[in-house]
Amino acid sequence: MGTAGGDTGTKAAGWARFVVRRAAWVLLVWLAFTAVVNVAVPQLEEVAGRDSSPMVPGDAPSMVAVKAMDEAFGNGGSESFVVVAMERSSGLTRADRLFAESLVDDLGALEDDVVFVQDIRQPGLRKALTSADGQARYVLVGITGATGAPSSLRQVSAVRDVVRDRAPDGLVVEVTGPTATVVDLTVETEESVLRITIVTIGLIGLILLVIYRALAVPVIVLGVVGLGLAAGRAVVAWCGMEDFFAVSTFSGSFLTAVILGAGTDYAVFLVARYHEQRRLGVDPVRAAGIAASRVGGVIAGSAVTVVLATLCMVFADLGFFNTTGPAIAVSIAVNLVLSLTLTPALLALAGRRGWAEPRESRAGEVWQRVADLVAVHPVRMLAASAVPLTLLAALFPLLDLSYDIRDPLPEEAESNRGFALLARHFPVNEVLPDYVLVQADHDLRNTRDLALIERAAAAVEQHEGVALVRTVTRPTGEPITQASVAYQSGEVGDRLGDAKARVAEGAGGARQLADGATRLDDGASQLAEGAGQAVTGADRIATGAAALATRDLHDGDQVEVAVEGLALVHEALSRKSLTCGLDPACR
Known part of the structure; x- marks a missing residue:
């Protein structure tokens, strides 16, 4: 139990006395401030919606790859994409085709939100984006907001409206x-936080009513928490609007949860100390001041610890943290000031009218016994308190972690319905694959690089959980038949077989060539023989001519010699030509 009186000489005590003496003015100032900032500053969700800060840092490997892919294969302006999936179980009609084609112009008109729309009017592309059963089709739409960025909520909503x-x-x-x-997850989170907030406020009020058995106490505590939440959200929105730090759609959700807990704790600490002073007979106004001065340091220490811890999150690279941490820090700071001023003021106002008086309870005796037990047997109590903590920690290995962001969403969420639609008509992960970007300083369209890409694809396909791998060498997920080793071996075998057949067909020609060579040799021999005879006849003619010239021979002998020489020449030339023996056709 405490003692009556307080620290009257400290600055905290002087500030507390001022607050409780001007309680009405303090209440009016906070009401006016909260109303003004909420009217003058847009709501936190609206400010967050203007921000386009991505949840994942731009230098993350996945974001670098996406940027490189967009520059190489897209238009360089899209940060993310959505898929417009359509289905008619009886088969797509002409009206459905015209609708899909009209999306190119209709969505393209959203110049601030949409960067590109796949031109499904091209026959080849339309065929590729239509299911084999003719019942479904999808169109990719590029948007300027990064995945998880607040601006993407507005852009996805605009596409859905069109x-x-x-x-x-x-x-x-x-x-x-x-x-x-991610957009559906964000919307679902906000709706869930709203429901959780309503339930939490109801439970806090019920618990306070049961414990204090006075309606004024739950009203004071919930009033301070509600006003602190409104003021904190408005100040955070203003900071985001003035670019002191970025805010996201998650900032408001986590800010609300933290304020509900911290604001309630701060108010309950003050109420408990106020009741302690009232039980000691201190008048309500002075009791409220003493409560604020004595417990204010504890509350401030707790709040500053949270502020500094959450402010450190600004150095995180992940957008989820660097947009949430500063927002929580600012809202806690606002609620610290509000709790240390407004709560004592409300206790003073209510105490003057007897509305916040403590009720008789045996709970104090119970907690006193627990305190005495802890003081007498600290080691035993520490061991006893560690038992339930150990049991809870033992359940951690049973935790099944999932990185599928679709799991937390209900099946009726539009994005999940869309994925289910695509799964009924298209191969696995048709629009949600993992990409591996391959870059080089030269043209990859050569046999060596294509073979390396195929080997990489085959290696990835062996990993557990990989259902399908598509590359330039396997555009449909299956290796190109003509590129397989078995097919190439068969091609080599077929060509060797053709060569063998051609060699066999050429064997007859080789024999003819051998026969021709033999005949060529015979003709050459005959040519040599004929040439020899011609030479002999020529010699005789020359001899005869010489004899005629010298007149050593008689006229009859001269004629005989000449006739014999001409006969030899005639015989040598009787085969049409001297070279005819070389040509088998002359024979």
Whole structure:
């Protein structure tokens, strides 16, 4: 139990006395401040929606790859994409085709939000984006907001509005994809936080009513918490609007949860110390001042610790942390000031009218016994308190961690409905694959690099959980038949077989060539023989001519010699030509 009186000489005590003496003015100032900032400053969600800070830092490997892919294969302006999936179980109609083609212009008109739309009017592309059963089709839409960025919420919503307004009757249309999933998760979180906040406030009020058995205490505590939440959100929104730090859609959700807990604790500490002073017979106004001066240091220490810890999150690279930490720090600081001023003021106002008086309770005796037991047997109590903590920690190995952001969403979420639609008609992960970007300082379209890419694809395919791998060498997920080793071996075998057949066909020609060579040799021999005879005849003619010239021979002998020489020449030339023996056709 405490003693009556307080620290009257400290600055904290002087500030506390001022607050409780001007209690009405303090209440009016906080009401006015909260009203003004909430009217003058847009709501936190609106300010967050203007921000385009990504949740994942731009230098993360995945974001670097996405940027490089967009520059190489896209238009260089999209930060993320969504998928417009459509289905008609009876088969897509001409009206459905016209609707899909109209999206190119209709969504393209959203110049501030949409960067590109796949031109499904091209026959080849339309065929690739249509399921084999002809019942479903999808279109990729690039948007300027990064996945998880607040601006992506507005952009996905705009795409969904256009699609819903123009869809033909009977055609099921869903906007899905990774970005749409994060948007649905954010919206679901905000709706859940609203429900949780209402339930939490109700439970806090019920617990306070049961413990203090006075309606004024729950009203004071919840009033301080509610006013602190409104003021804190407005100040955070102003800081985000003035670019002191970035805020995201998650900032408001976590800020609300922290303020509900911290604001309640601060108020309960003050109420407990106020009741302690009232039980000692201190008048209400002075009791409220003493409570604020004595417990204010404890509350301030607790709040400053939280402020500094959450401010350190500003140095984090992940957008989820660097947008949430500063927002929580600022809201805690606002609630610290509000709790140390407004709560004592309200206790003073209520105490003057007897509305916040403590009730008789045996709970104090119970807690006194517990305190005495802890003081007498500290080691035993420490061991006893560690038992439930150990039992809870033992359950940690049973925790099943999941990195699938679709798991927390209900099945009726639009993005999940879209994924289910695509799964019914297209291969696994048709629009949600993992990409591996391969870059080089030269053209990869050569046999060596394509073979390396195929080897890499085959290696990745062996990993557990990998269902399908698509590359330039396997565009459909299956290796190109013509590029397989078995196919190439068969091609080599077939060509060797053809060569063998051609060699066999050429054997007859080789024999003819050998025969021709033999005949060529015979003709050459005959040519040599004929040439010899011609030479002999020429010699005789020359001899005869010489004899005629010298007149040593008689006329008859001269004629005989000449005739014999001419006969030899005639015989040598009787085969048409001297070279005829070389040509088998002359024979």
